[in-house]
Amino acid sequence: MKVSFRLNGGQVDVDVRSDALLVDLLRGLGLTGTKETCGVGSCGVCTVLVGSDPVSSCLYLAGCADSADVWTVEGLTDLEPALVDAFVQHEGMQCGMCTPGAEVAAYALRGQMPSAETDEVRTFMSGNLCRCTGYASILAAVKAYLDAP
Ligand code: FES
Ligand code: FES
Structure with missing residues (x-):
């Protein structure tokens, strides 16, 4: 499936599997500041912003980011x-x-x-x-x- 979203202020258009997780998409795009440890939503290590809300990207389907405004630690610390x-x-x-x-x-x-x-x-x-x-x-x-x- 195609996903188009804003990432750290830039436009991203990618094809992902329907079961792809946002953490894997972000890391695959080279944004390895977002880590994964527990993988079950318990530790907060993988937190990114979707809109103004912090979310656990290890539980967040990449497809759900379509049309969203996503910020990772790289973008926020630049800002x-x-x-x-x-x-x-x-x-x-x-x-x-x-x-x-x-x-x-x-x-x-x-x-x-x-x-x-x-x-x-x-x-x-x-x-x-x-x-x-x-x-x-x-x-x-x-x-x-x-x-x-
Ligand atoms: S890796 Fe622990 S909450 Fe996502
Ligand atoms: S887990 Fe090592 S600094 Fe927090």
Whole structure:
């Protein structure tokens, strides 16, 4: 099936199998910032934006992206250098596996709740699991990003 959508601000027209997953399509297009670990929607590592909503691309059929506006970590961090700066300054990563998904979720949070309090940040980011850092540094990074000009 043919899928046409906006990806990081550019137009993409591709043929995909009807059972193709968005994570595989994105990685096949060279956007390997989007990772996959659990593959069952539990960890948030594969989070991308579809419209303004963070979605697990390991569960999202590529065909459902037709006509959508999709953003990956590559596009969002180009758009928002403050997002990367906050994670670097607050050491919000170790292995970095969860970082793309966490940054995409943080971007969505700033769009939906720019004045989020600590508990709201925790709740919003609760689907983004990290196996390395502990969450204090990630929380600090997201809070700093929300406060960035
Ligand atoms: S890899 Fe998609 S939620 Fe874990
Ligand atoms: S930094 Fe390694 S999983 Fe989060």
